[in-house]
Structures are given as C-alpha cells and as structure tokens.
Amino acid sequence: MSSAARTALSVNLNKVALVRNTRHLGIPSVTRAATLCLRAGAQGITVHPRPDERHIRAHDVRELHELLKAWPRAEFNIEGNPFHNLMDFVRELRPHQCTLVPDSEGQFTSDHGWDMQANATRLNPIIEEARALGVRVSLFMDPVAAAMPLVRDAGADRIELYTEPYAKAFGTPAQAEVLRSYAQAAQAALDCGLGVNAGHDLNQANLTEFLMAVPGVSEVSIGHAFISEALEQGYEATTQAYLASIDGAFAPS
Ligand SMILES: CC(=O)[C@@H](O)[C@H](O)COP(=O)(O)O
Numbered sequence: 084m085s086s087a088a089r090t091a092l093s094v095n096l097n098k099v100a101l102v103r104n105t106r107h108l109g110i111p112s113v114t115r116a117a118t119l120c121l122r123a124g125a126q127g128i129t130v131h132p133r134p135d136e137r138h139i140r141a142h143d144v145r146e147l148h149e150l151l152k153a154w155p156r157a158e159f160n161i162e163g164n165p166f167h168n169l170m171d172f173v174r175e176l177r178p179h180q181c182t183l184v185p186d187s188e189g190q191f192t193s194d195h196g197w198d199m200q201a202n203a204t205r206l207n208p209i210i211e212e213a214r215a216l217g218v219r220v221s222l223f224m225d226p227v228a229a230a231m232p233l234v235r236d237a238g239a240d241r242i243e244l245y246t247e248p249y250a251k252a253f254g255t256p257a258q259a260e261v262l263r264s265y266a267q268a269a270q271a272a273l274d275c276g277l278g279v280n281a282g283h284d285l286n287q288a289n290l291t292e293f294l295m296a297v298p299g300v301s302e303v304s305i306g307h308a309f310i311s312e313a314l315e316q317g318y319e320a321t322t323q324a325y326l327a328s329i330d331g332a333f334a335p336s
Pocket residue numbers: 095097098130131133162184191192193223282283304306
C-alpha cells in the first residue's frame with residue numbers, strides 16, 4: 084500500500100429516500116441503509132436535502148445525525164445551496180462537513196460548480212459562519228485550476244471536484260485529457276492548502292482510474308451508481324466493492 088492517505092468513501096443516500104417517498108410505508112429505510120453501509124466499512128454518509136424534498140427530507144437529516152452519534156469515526160456530510168435551506172441544517176446539527184453546491188431550487192441534478200468570480204464575496208460570510216460552528220466547508224467546483232486560489236481566499240477548507248465530465252469521458256479517447264484537467268485542479272487546490280473531495284456519477288467502473296490519476300483525494304461521495312448497484316448486490320457487497328476499488332488505486336504499482 085502506498086504511503087498516500089487513503090480516500091474515504093461517503094455514501095450518498097438520496098436515492099434510497101427517492102424510492103421510499105413513492106409510498107407511505109417508510110421503506111426502504113434511509114437509516115437502515117446508512118447502518119448497513121457503515122457496518123460494511125463506509126467512512127461517511129452524505130445527503131443532499133433539496134428544498135423540494137424530492138428525496139431526502141428534513142426528518143431524514145435529523146435521524147441520520149442521531150444515528151451517526153453511534154458511529155464516532157464516521158463523518159456526516161450535508162450538501163446544498165447555502166442561500167436556500169442548507170444553513171438551517173448546518174446551524175441546527177453542525178455536521179462534520181457541509182458541501183456548498185450552486186444548484187437552483189428545482190434543478191434536475193447538480194451539474195456545475197461555483198463561479199467564484201461572481202460568488203466569492205457573498206460566500207465568505209457563509210463559510211466563516213459554518214467554520215465558526217466547527218463545520219468543515221467544501222465547495223463544489225468544476226476542475227479549473229485557476230479558481231482554486233479564489234476558493235482559498237473565500238475561506239473554505241476543501242473543494243469537491245464535480246466529476247460528471249470525467250464520467251462522461253471515461254472509456255473514450257478524451258479520458259486522458261479530461262483526467263489531466265482534474266489532476267491539475269486537484270494539485271492547484273492542494274497547493275492552496277485546500278483538501279480535495281470528489282463526486283457525481285462516480286461508479287465501480289470509473290473510480291479506481293480517477294483516484295490513480297488525481298492526487299490527494301480525501302473523500303469521494305457516491306450515490307446514484309452506488310444505490311443502483313446495491314439494488315443488485317446489496318449494501319454490504321456494494322460498499323466492500325467500492326472500498327476495494329479505492330484500495331486498488333493505492334496498491335503498489
Ligand atoms: C452535489 C452532487 O453532485 C450530488 O451530491 C447531488 O447530491 C446529486 O443530487 P441528486 O441525488 O438530487 O441528483
């Protein structure tokens with residue numbers, strides 16, 4: 084195993100809640116999904132409580148916060164737009180990490196990072212408030228190296244690289260060039276003293292090559308593919324498969 088710090092797996096449970104919400108029966112259970120993934124070795128849980136509550140609802144966030152008290156080594160990451168409902172959860176629950184995402188209220192899914200030229204000034208007090216509450220702050224970002232000093236100057240602790248463009252390029256001739264942009268953005272973030280997270284459309288097929296190419300990834304948050312695969316393999320086997328994919332990136336070459 085290389086000396087590089089191992090990337091943590093944070094399982095995003097949005098899609099468990101999405102299925103749960105289609106009946107008034109409370110199943111599949113979000114908290115049971117979290118328990119099974121944590122038992123299998125996942126290092127964290129992520130949720131994105133969108134304002135329209137299409138999937139994760141406020142009670143899910145509170146129930147997961149309570150559940151995670153029994154898992155002191157696991158982290159709770161709450162994602163959202165800080166100018167919508169995210170800060171209410173940050174102030175009430177003080178999760179280990181909040182990830183600020185520039186989504187509109189009705190957006191189909193997250194599909195871009197912050198424009199720091201346009202938003203750094205209004206983000207700074209939000210970031211300072213969350214950090215004063217003891218919450219690590221990560222900004223959802225496109226892989227643009229030149230933006231990383233602006234993230235640092237805004238006071239954030241980490242970035243989360245938005246990885247859908249990589250997922251789309253995976254397995255195509257464009258993969259190597261796209262990966263270079265992620266590696267350069269990650270290195271620029273590290274050079275600014277920022278931590279590096281990554282997420283969106285990562286899966287068992289594309290994760291290892293991403294982590295082998297992109298330096299210093301502290302955490303990957305994975306949901307849609309993970310839950311899709313868990314429907315077939317189960318939570319335990321799926322968690323173990325992702326942990327093995329992460330280990331594969333750090334195995335001696
Ligand atoms: C920010 C991001 O890329 C994802 O974490 C996001 O949570 C996906 O949201 P949906 O699950 O609503 O597509």
